[in-house]
Amino acid sequence: EDQVTQSPExxxxxxxxxSSLNCSYTVSGLRGLFxxxxxxxxxxxxxxxxxxxxxxxxxxxxKATLTKKESFLHITAPKPEDSAxxxxxxxxxxxxxxxxxxxxxxxNP
Amino acid sequence: DADVTQTPRNRIxxxxxxxxxxxxxTKGHDRMYxxxxxxxxxxxxxYYSFDVKDINKGEISxxxxxxxxxxxxxxxxxxxxxxxxxxxxxxxxSRSSGRSEQYFGPGTRLxxx
Numbered sequence: 417e418d419q420v421t422q423s424p425e426x427x428x429x430x431x432x433x434x435s436s437l438n439c440s441y442t443v444s445g446l447r448g449l450f451x452x453x454x455x456x457x458x459x460x461x462x463x464x465x466x467x468x469x470x471x472x473x474x475x476x477x478x479k480a481t482l483t484k485k486e487s488f489l490h491i492t493a494p495k496p497e498d499s500a501x502x503x504x505x506x507x508x509x510x511x512x513x514x515x516x517x518x519x520x521x522x523x524n525p
Numbered sequence: 526d527a528d529v530t531q532t533p534r535n536r537i538x539x540x541x542x543x544x545x546x547x548x549x550x551t552k553g554h555d556r557m558y559x560x561x562x563x564x565x566x567x568x569x570x571x572y573y574s575f576d577v578k579d580i581n582k583g584e585i586s587x588x589x590x591x592x593x594x595x596x597x598x599x600x601x602x603x604x605x606x607x608x609x610x611x612x613x614x615x616x617x618x619s620r621s622s623g624r625s626e627q628y629f630g631p632g633t634r635l636x637x638x
Contacts, residue, residue, distance in 0.1 A: 425555060448623055448624050448625055450627075457632070457634075458632065459529075459615050459617075459629035459630050459631050459632050460568070460629045461629075462627070462628060464627045465624070466584075467624065469601060492562070503567070503568070505568075506621075507624075509589050510568055512573065512583065513570070515567045515568040515569075516567060517565065517566065517567040518567055
């Protein structure tokens with residue numbers, strides 16, 4: 417059974433304080449690891465897809481990396497507008513996405 | 526205009542009532558999905574459809590049914606709503622490639638009293 421575990425469940429940062437979010441996964445035949453951002457009361461917004469170990473993708477202050485067992489979402493010099501819940505999901509051979517429970521990030525000014 | 530729309534956005538209903546949630550998309554995607562989101566449990570798949578003639582149960586399909594009326598429309602029904610179906614419901618779409626990301630609608634907040 418495909419599984420995703422995100423840690424920490426919640427994280428508070430000061431503006432400019434860089435950190436990383438962890439997504440550990442077990443999957444049979446990885447066909448993609450996905451990161452989403454979700455603001456309160458809204459649908460998840462797609463950020464990145466990673467397909468193989470060693471792959472990295474960047475968007476503004478966010479950088480996602482992938483190993484064979486986990487993915488990290490690195491946030492560099494975060495701003496208050498980066499506050500959101502970040503979701504990680506994997507797709508294996510079943511072609512269905514399995515989501516983690518999410519990580520709520522709060523960035524204080 | 527939003528690529529994936531859901532109606533209604535908010536709904537309060539009583540136990541035992543039948544309710545339908547609707548999803549429409551203009552992205553031209555073949556695949557559509559229904560999820561529910563509960564605090565502390567994350568997103569869970571209810572039903573999914575890879576094309577108009579293909580509908581499949583997800584992780585938590587009991588108490589729900591779906592209809593794929595057209596490529597662009599996918600509706601979710603609760604035949605007899607119960608309080609533990611109170612949740613946020615999201616529709617999503619994706620291209621046919623197994624490696625494609627999913628795009629989500631804005632969600633429907635459903636409360637069953």
